[in-house]
Amino acid sequence: MSLYAIGDLHLHFQTPLKARAQMKERVWKNHEEKFKRGCEKLLTAEDTLVLVGDHSWGRDLAECEEDMRYIEALPGRKILLRGNHDMFWDANRTERLNERFAGRLYFLQNNYYAYGDCALVGTKGFTFEGPFYLNARGRIVGWDEKAEQHARKLVERELQRLRVSFEAARADGYRRFIMFLHYPPTSILEEESAFTAMAEEYGAEQVIYAHSHGEARFHDSIQGEKNGIVYSLVSGDYRKWQPLKVLD
Ligand SMILES: [Fe+2]
Numbered sequence: 001m002s003l004y005a006i007g008d009l010h011l012h013f014q015t016p017l018k019a020r021a022q023m024k025e026r027v028w029k030n031h032e033e034k035f036k037r038g039c040e041k042l043l044t045a046e047d048t049l050v051l052v053g054d055h056s057w058g059r060d061l062a063e064c065e066e067d068m069r070y071i072e073a074l075p076g077r078k079i080l081l082r083g084n085h086d087m088f089w090d091a092n093r094t095e096r097l098n099e100r101f102a103g104r105l106y107f108l109q110n111n112y113y114a115y116g117d118c119a120l121v122g123t124k125g126f127t128f129e130g131p132f133y134l135n136a137r138g139r140i141v142g143w144d145e146k147a148e149q150h151a152r153k154l155v156e157r158e159l160q161r162l163r164v165s166f167e168a169a170r171a172d173g174y175r176r177f178i179m180f181l182h183y184p185p186t187s188i189l190e191e192e193s194a195f196t197a198m199a200e201e202y203g204a205e206q207v208i209y210a211h212s213h214g215e216a217r218f219h220d221s222i223q224g225e226k227n228g229i230v231y232s233l234v235s236g237d238y239r240k241w242q243p244l245k246v247l248d
């Protein structure tokens, strides 16, 4: 039994592809096929695969049906986290998704899932991504303060959701945590954040995140060990469509 994670599949079986990166970069060519084949080699029915958000370009559930069927057909138990592009997923109606896909897909939001004696907790998260103002040398000299104010509100909301997830697991007696975020744990220019603080507060062993894709974005946030927590980026193109083994 193993736990794996990957993010940013950005499936589009039913929707026109609007993302420029996916049209230009080689890594995205037939990525659905590459990923499926890799999973079939790597995972068994006893394994768990956490998909760390941005599953589909579909604008609602009707436009995601084929994408969901593709995910359902992957081996193992599939747990999905909400990404910023997952328009089909109303954050306040996660229970409805869990009812609709009961026994097939598991949606992680304001709840947790058990993996052995570990609790898998998480939320979408949020990071401030600008706009930044640059000088002639390309150095950041300022940013849109209104946008930053708005980002602070979104961060607060996501922190509340993350705490609900941790507390639900803790109330059931869990003391070991793996924390999942769609967004990176820190914004550009930050070395720590309220998300890294919460991971430390609850003693999470690992923080797994995605969202940063395209080579220029791979090092936007923390990777490796910091204050006893291991941080890993698992966006699909960064992983070249091979899920990361998180735990045995
Ligand atoms: Fe994405």
Ligand SMILES: [Fe+2]
Binding pocket: 054, 083, 084, 085, 182, 210, 211, 212
């Ligand atoms: Fe994203």
